[in-house]
Amino acid sequence: MRKRIIRIGIFVVAVGAALFLLIQIIPIGSQRTNPPVVAEPKWDSPQTRALAKRTCFDCHSNEIEWPWYSYIAPVSWLLANDVLNARAVFNFSDWHAGDMTSAAMAAQINSGKMPLPQYRLMHPTARFTDAEKQQLTTGLTATLASETVRPPSTPPATDGASLLEARCTDCHSLDRVKQAKKTRDQWAQNVTRMVGKGAQLNAVEQSTVIDYLSKTYGL
Numbered sequence: 001m002r003k004r005i006i007r008i009g010i011f012v013v014a015v016g017a018a019l020f021l022l023i024q025i026i027p028i029g030s031q032r033t034n035p036p037v038v039a040e041p042k043w044d045s046p047q048t049r050a051l052a053k054r055t056c057f058d059c060h061s062n063e064i065e066w067p068w069y070s071y072i073a074p075v076s077w078l079l080a081n082d083v084l085n086a087r088a089v090f091n092f093s094d095w096h097a098g099d100m101t102s103a104a105m106a107a108q109i110n111s112g113k114m115p116l117p118q119y120r121l122m123h124p125t126a127r128f129t130d131a132e133k134q135q136l137t138t139g140l141t142a143t144l145a146s147e148t149v150r151p152p153s154t155p156p157a158t159d160g161a162s163l164l165e166a167r168c169t170d171c172h173s174l175d176r177v178k179q180a181k182k183t184r185d186q187w188a189q190n191v192t193r194m195v196g197k198g199a200q201l202n203a204v205e206q207s208t209v210i211d212y213l214s215k216t217y218g219l
């Protein structure tokens with residue numbers, strides 16, 4: 001009986017060890033990447049950057065110092081996944097104005113959610129004092145306050161077809177337009193009339209649309 005239990009025990013340990021070795025060849029998480037640094041925020045001071053580097057860069061940057069255990073499955077999978085998600089939220093090495101607000105960062109820091117608790121456990125240097133928390137959140141606010149956030153740029157419509165699509169569909173569908181056939185003069189009258197109703201077209205755009213309409217739906 002005793003021997004049998006020992007034999008089963010050895011078997012379980014052997015299978016466990018074999019599985020552990022086997023998963024090492026599974027390539028998930030083998031992307032311990034550090035792509036080139038493209039652009040960082042305009043740091044308000046070297047101190048802010050240093051604090052962020054100490055506490056955020058190991059996930060939210062392309063300057064990750066991958067620890068030795070990041071080479072061992074299944075920990076490697078978890079870490080690679082964290083970094084993937086963290087970089088997707090924002091990446092200090094690939095920064096575009098408006099990627100993340102300093103208010104959201106401060107909230108994460110002050111609530112103790114960031115840096116991730118399991119990371120703080122393994123990285124004593126990433127733990128901060130209250131004074132350092134205060135310093136980082138103030139620094140991040142100053143850093144990101146200088147950013148002018150550009151609204152997502154929609155290229156201005158300049159050709160007749162896009163102008164029609166953009167400015168003539170507020171009140172009726174384009175079917176209204178496509179069903180009509182008019183001479184150039186009639187289209188000019190129509191467009192003037194539509195502008196009178198509220199279509200938003202400046203003089204240049206009006207003549208572009210009239211050109212397009214009389215070419216496409218002309219008589």
Ligand code: HEC
Pocket residue numbers: 052055056057058059060081082083085086089100104105106108109114115116119
């Ligand atoms: C150990 C890795 C790690 C570190 C270090 C880390 N983060 Fe994160 N962070 C993550 C991950 C992973 C996510 C994405 C969480 C998710 O997918 O919900 C995230 C998300 C965030 C978000 C978005 C949260 C949300 O729910 O919208 C903010 C803001 C953030 N981190 C700020 C920071 C700041 C500031 C630091 C440094 C003080 C930092 N993080 C350090 C891994 C990390």
Ligand code: HEC
Pocket residue numbers: 164167168169170171172176177180190191194197198199200201209
């Ligand atoms: C502010 C609302 C509005 C916008 C914007 C608008 N329309 Fe109209 N359109 C109307 C209304 C209302 C009618 C139906 C009543 C009428 O014909 O006066 C109409 C009718 C039409 C008709 C059918 C009547 C006719 O004269 O043949 C055409 C064609 C037309 N619109 C073309 C256009 C074009 C081209 C544009 C963009 C340059 C445009 N509309 C933008 C309100 C609008």
